[in-house]
Amino acid sequence: xxxxxxxxxxxxxxxxxxxxxxxxxxxxxxxxxxxxxxxxxxxxxxxxxxxxxxxxxxxxxxxxxxxxxxxxxxxxxxxxxxxxxxxxxxxxxxxxxxxxxxxxxxxxxxxxxxxxxxxxxxxxxxxxxxxxxxxxxxxxxxxxxxxxxxxxxxxxxxxxxxxxxxxxxxxxxxxxxxxxxxxxxxxxxxxxxxxxxxxxxxxxxxxxxxxxxxxxxxxxxxxxxxxxxxxxxxxxxxxxxxxxxxxxxxxxxxxxxxxxxxxx
Amino acid sequence: xxxxxxxxxxxxxxxxxxxxxxxxxxxxxxxxxxxxxxxxxxxxxxxxxxxxxxxxxxxxxxxxxxxxxxxxxxxxxxxxxxxxxxxxxxxxxxxxxxxxxxxxxxxxxxxxxxxxxxxxxxxxxxxxxxxxxxxxxxxxxxxxxxxxxxxxxxxxxxxxxxxxxxxxxxxxxxxxxxxxxxxxxxxxxxxxxxxxxxxxxxxxxxxxxxxxxxxxxxxxxxxxxxxxxxxxxxxxxxxxxxxxxxxxxxxxxxxxxxxxxxxxxxxxxxxxxxxxxxxxxxxxxxxxxxxxxxxxxxxxxxxxxxxxxxxxxxxxxxxxxxx
Numbered sequence: 001x002x003x004x005x006x007x008x009x010x011x012x013x014x015x016x017x018x019x020x021x022x023x024x025x026x027x028x029x030x031x032x033x034x035x036x037x038x039x040x041x042x043x044x045x046x047x048x049x050x051x052x053x054x055x056x057x058x059x060x061x062x063x064x065x066x067x068x069x070x071x072x073x074x075x076x077x078x079x080x081x082x083x084x085x086x087x088x089x090x091x092x093x094x095x096x097x098x099x100x101x102x103x104x105x106x107x108x109x110x111x112x113x114x115x116x117x118x119x120x121x122x123x124x125x126x127x128x129x130x131x132x133x134x135x136x137x138x139x140x141x142x143x144x145x146x147x148x149x150x151x152x153x154x155x156x157x158x159x160x161x162x163x164x165x166x167x168x169x170x171x172x173x174x175x176x177x178x179x180x181x182x183x184x185x186x187x188x189x190x191x192x193x194x195x196x197x198x199x200x201x202x203x204x205x206x207x208x209x210x211x212x213x214x215x216x217x218x219x220x221x222x223x224x225x226x227x228x229x230x231x232x233x234x235x236x237x238x239x240x241x242x243x244x245x246x247x248x249x250x251x252x253x254x255x256x257x258x259x260x261x262x263x264x
Numbered sequence: 265x266x267x268x269x270x271x272x273x274x275x276x277x278x279x280x281x282x283x284x285x286x287x288x289x290x291x292x293x294x295x296x297x298x299x300x301x302x303x304x305x306x307x308x309x310x311x312x313x314x315x316x317x318x319x320x321x322x323x324x325x326x327x328x329x330x331x332x333x334x335x336x337x338x339x340x341x342x343x344x345x346x347x348x349x350x351x352x353x354x355x356x357x358x359x360x361x362x363x364x365x366x367x368x369x370x371x372x373x374x375x376x377x378x379x380x381x382x383x384x385x386x387x388x389x390x391x392x393x394x395x396x397x398x399x400x401x402x403x404x405x406x407x408x409x410x411x412x413x414x415x416x417x418x419x420x421x422x423x424x425x426x427x428x429x430x431x432x433x434x435x436x437x438x439x440x441x442x443x444x445x446x447x448x449x450x451x452x453x454x455x456x457x458x459x460x461x462x463x464x465x466x467x468x469x470x471x472x473x474x475x476x477x478x479x480x481x482x483x484x485x486x487x488x489x490x491x492x493x494x495x496x497x498x499x500x501x502x503x504x505x506x507x508x509x510x511x512x513x514x515x516x517x518x519x520x521x522x523x524x525x526x527x528x529x530x531x532x533x534x535x536x537x538x539x540x541x542x543x544x545x546x547x548x549x550x551x552x553x554x555x556x557x558x559x560x561x562x563x564x565x566x567x568x569x570x571x572x573x574x575x576x577x578x579x580x581x582x583x584x585x586x587x
Binding site: 021023024068069072073075076077078084087088090091092094095097098099101102103105106108109110112114115117118121122124125128129131132133135136 | 291292293295296344347350351353364368369370371373374375376377378380381382384385388391393396397399400401403404406407408410411414415525
């Protein structure tokens with residue numbers, strides 16, 4: 001398995017076929033497979049001595065865990081006026097997340113890979129602890145908030161990287177995934193959609209009192225993070241060539257909002 | 265006789281499991297710690313750990329190994345209840361406010377996922393790939409069972425096979441897995457393991473059928489919800505399936521389900537009366553008895569140990585359960 005555009009698309013298809021369930025598909029949106037996380041994971045696995053089957057299964061099962069966690073984040077709060085459709089969507093979102101978690105466990109159990117089961121379970125535990133902290137704790141500072149968010153976004157991948165002893169891109173992964181999350185939240189908010197991050201910052205003001213202030217801080221933070229990310233990416237060893245070019249493209253697409261033309 | 269009396273000789277080991285369950289969910293996060301403990305401290309029969317321990321008695325019973333399995337199964341069950349309360353919008357469980365009602369749905373999701381993860385971490389101390397394969401398959405089936413239940417709601421065109429598959433996935437397989445994993449953890453023979461698995465499966469089927477019957481026959485006080493709640497929420501259980509053999513009944517049900525959102529307890533009252541008097545309760549109990557007979561038969565393949573008598577006692581208790 002060598003990470004390439006084609007390989008990523010094949011992995012995406014395999015993950016999609018794992019999570020496909022005809023009844024769920026009728027009532028809840030198809031789970032989003034985070035391509036950036038997929039690329040990072042796949043690049044990590046490229047440099048291991050694991051068998052191709054194991055590499056692929058590690059990527060698929062880690063992504064299933066990510067999808068399960070993301071799906072449970074979509075479970076809405078109960079409202080007295082909820083309509084039947086809303087309730088059913090919520091019910092199925094809960095079950096879909098549980099189902100995807102079960103699938104990760106099932107696939108790894110078939111590989112007899114108990115240490116990897118433990119690694120991913122440990123990451124799920126830590127991520128939920130972090131989410132709980134973020135949800136319940138007043139934001140003391142924007143920096144602290146961002147640090148927690150960064151951990152939530154990158155911990156799963158970093159734990160897997162540590163498990164396969166390939167931690168070279170851990171720092172870069174943290175920076176990239178945080179920046180990406182902030183960009184996504186910013187876009188959502190600007191489009192008038194719900195942004196849990198901005199909502200949390202506005203709801204729990206601390207030093208941040210208005211959404212305008214939040215947006216301004218967010219923008220400044222993003223600039224800083226992108227600069228730091230670009231520096232981290234440039235320091236990656238030469239064998240991460242494909243990953244480096246992928247991230248450069250992604251930064252331009254997402255942050256500068258102007259696609260760059262591929263060289264050559 | 266109370267159920268706990270039947271397995272009283274396991275009291276000490278069960279107390280150790282209880283401690284281990286509590287220890288396993290001690291998160292550093294105070295809200296998570298409180299939320300996780302909320303449901304476990306509210307009690308519960310701990311029937312899955314009981315089955316694990318009893319099954320283990322048919323092999324090389326080692327409490328540490330039994331504990332790994334028993335704690336994990338109890339935690340998986342607990343995690344699923346936390347999420348079920350979000351699905352069912354339940355306010356109370358075991359007489360205590362549910363996590364989703366004391367905090368909110370998001371906290372319930374985090375808590376359920378946290379408990380699930382702790383369960384797997386705990387079981388990973390048991391170096392037995394087959395145990396993981398069985399549990400993993402069981403968990404996937406459990407989810408599919410719950411999805412089936414939502415899919416089949418308010419659907420009158422379903423048959424016995426639908427119903428049996430649903431209750432198998434919903435209840436029987438986790439009990440069956442508890443028995444089987446107990447046997448595996450104790451390195452019991454394959455024959456013993458399968459006999460215990462079958463016992464658990466049949467007892468689980470019987471248990472759920474009786475649960476479904478009790479929804480029509482028990483008092484509101486015993487049930488903690490009005491009689492006929494399953495039907496009111498569109499769940500077609502065995503007494504309803506038998507009742508639908510009467511075309512008039514079936515038509516009434518079809519008409520009622522047309523306005524499912526406005527359905528009240530008063531609306532279903534005429535159907536409840538029919539179910540209670542048309543023989544479908546008795547026929548359902550007969551099916552439950554057939555499963556129990558099969559459970560006894562599975563036990564007959566096992567050596568005569570005290571655990572065997574206890575398993576028999578539990579099956580008998582389940583069969584007689586009327587509240």
